Amino acid sequence: MNKNTKRLIYALLVIPIAYISLLLVIDFDVNNKRPILSVFKMLQKEGSQEIVDFSIKGKVDNFTSNPNKDRNPYYGDLHVHTKYSFDAYVFGVTATPDDAYRYAKGEGISHPLGYEMKLREPLDFYSVTDHGFFMGMIEAYADTSTEVSKLEVTKPFHNLNRPENLTVDSAGQRSDIFSSVLGQAILQPYPSWHPKILKAWLTHNTQLALKTFDYTTHKSAWADIARSANEHNDPGTFTTFIGYEFTTSTDTEGGNLHRNVIFNSSKAPIRPWTRIDSLNPEDLWTWQDALREKGMDSVSMPHNSNGSNGQMFESETFKANAINKAYAEKRMRNEPIVEITQVKGTSETHPLLSPDDEWADFEIVDYRVGSRPPTYSKPSGSYVREAYLNGLTLDFTQQGNPYKFGLIGSSDTHTGAGAYDESNYWSKIGLLDGDPENRGSVPLKKENIERLTQYMEAFNQPISTVDINGRTFANTGFTQWGASGLAVAWAEENTRDSIFKAFKRKETFATTGTRIAVRFFAGYDLSSIDLNSDSLVSQAYNKGVTMGADLMHDGDRSPDFLVWAQKDKNGAPLQRVQIIKGWVDSNSGMPHEEVYDVACSDGISVDPITNRCPDNGARVNIKDCSISQDRGSAELKTIWKDPNFSSTNKSFYYVRVLENPSCRWTTWDAIKAGHKPREDQHETIQERAWSSPIWYIPAKSEVDVIPLGGSVNVIGND
């Protein structure tokens, strides 16, 4: 054997040995078997942090900046799905991001059932936020000419194209696919020796290791979403954000931890960071932090905390560690705003959490997001007001406040078009809830009862219909959904930059789809402002802080609060304005909340004993949904002082504006179809708006709180 042959054999041996050792290293790392040599870690590349410029070549924006320093309210929706979402496609939706943006600008687009969806008044901003997870993949599964469609797991999707399945009759099969796809798709990794595993590890891109995943399809869907956003962005008139949904959950309880992520640029990362990368939202924030280091800012916005089974606003971290200041700061740096209301219910508070709040029972959805059969979601840890209180409590025990967020609403529509209007409602998931019978507002026809029962039986859903006073309705869970909501930003002008900055400073409010507008200020000298002065707003900005901000203590002085609300010009008049206060007693750490009516319509005064406005007499005629014309106010305005202020208590204050009652969509559906409204549903609702809170920050207490058997030193606090 000559020297050269020997060399060749050695060389040939070295390759597999090196490969096997590398695989071993990965195995150690992935399974946490032992500390890994950091040198191997250095081989990894953070592919997800690559930034791509998606701006449209040659697109010139003819925009002259004309900022209003008193700021304008801009109305929009930051939660919209199109055909690129795995579930929207399953729901029969074929609307593209372009369709979605056209809808937001005021054009009509088609619902999967054929009717036209059109806004009464265009929106100011919009963001298409498809599920990042498996973005664009389902379309590839359904298309039997693709390589990936030949896999076993994709087969249920083939059936989607059968014509008889693209009808409301296919509801059962469709919801079945929806529930199982999340679990199924990630169960298909390549065998561990496969080069794709190595590639996935080296680029920190777990999804490459899945047979069901095709990176090119995925990236092209993402690029199309970014292109569409940039094409429709029109500074001064209409703003878009490149965005997606990070659709994560807790591992065991199905606790929904979904968030939308939007970017402040025409650039975006090469791919969305998804639940395949990590289920832990802290890892999402780490990724956002890394992008921010590179000059790309983003915000993520949790939603449907109501269906999180107490997981969204837990008092400990995802991995059940204690919350500390580092965690709180990281969370607030990345999640300044939370979606309080949308189609799948409102997450302000729950009657069990706020028994003294007569308006707490509003659009409550009591089951976990996506659970089948619908499974109860525990209220504690799932609602915004309690989170604010728990944030103060965590702050009280010196762990930082991770729940100091502002508020927005959005729709979460899966048809590309948000349904914000009770009188013209199409719910959100296409074929499944696009007609009144299927969403349970109109009694089922006889043949449809049989159909629904069969389908639900076939797909393991125990109860499919409900009998109410001799009429049979679909029991699909959709009656708990509603025509909500909108995100509103106080910004100087309608540009990406200006609106994004409003999100960052939490100068936002949420509405249930109505276009109420509300101003909210706090300061120590606001009572000197003449409420009838034209410069009221600029004075308030000068003398105080506005929604989303902190009001620092000023000795023992009790602050003034200024609220000004205006009705939706097409909606019902205003009934009352409330300030909701939450605080932690500085002695005992006991959390409290209180609802104060601060301004009543029709010149009525607040009853000082009950803190409530007397009935203004506004009524709804359930036969035709007409409302009292002569009751309620076009605007409400007041300066308020907290009657129970204590300068040592950490507190928050936010505004809730209530309209006079009007018909709920279930009532509208029923009367339009010539039926009596369903007796077990609320016949009317009070559309409303919530401002982001103002937090009162007392002087630092000189007392340390020392829990029994523990220490105030939480790891991570400096």
Next chain:
Amino acid sequence: MKSKVLIFFLIGFILYLIDIGLNNDDNKSIYISDQEINSLISAWKSQVGRVPNEDEISRIINNLVEEEILYREALLLGLNEDDRIIKRRLAQKISFLKQESLPNKPKRKELNAFFEKNKSKYFVEPVYSFTHLFFSSDNNSQLRSQAAFNKIPNNITDIKSDPFFLGKNFADINLKEIENEFGNNFNTYFKESNLNKWSGPFLSSFGHHIIFINDYRSGFYPPLDVVIDKVELDLLAEKKEGAINNFIDDVRSEYTVIINPNLRIE
């Protein structure tokens, strides 16, 4: 000679009979592929969490067979013919097929022609700059605003109006934006009001207003270069739409549409 023709005829007839027989047979046989069964089983598995047993498999297959039988019988009875949902879906499918082949980037000439044809779409609306005195409908706006208007020529500083939620002065806003912010067809008053003169009172959704327009810029058609990306977008969208329309036009001549000329719409 004659017999040859007869034989040909006979063979033809036999072939015809065989053909009928075969086709008939085809109509009544149901072929279920392995793939189809496997996909149903995997859907079952994903739902229930285990592999179906023999009984269950036969039930699944039986369901499929029954479904297929009912489907075929329904086709035989022509039940598909008047089903709006089936029609719409099939129409949708062919539309997607026709739309899929996206056209290339349009040439300048094409853009120009499109722009000329659709010029009104790119018209830049006239804008107004104005200030106003607002009287809230919550506080007797009709009387107060009328009294104020009568006072205007003499002493405007004495007038006690209310602050308007969106401010006092508006610069360069078009009629659509005015309508969005004031409601109640408020923008109609702008067309009939004079420049640099107090006019009103006019009713909005929130109360009465006396307006003073201090600047008006008429609308204009921008040159193509200013709106070229928008034009391109619209052109591509139209081409997509056009692909279907062209297809319809191509085949439409093969169809005769019959509608009752005496139809009365109730």
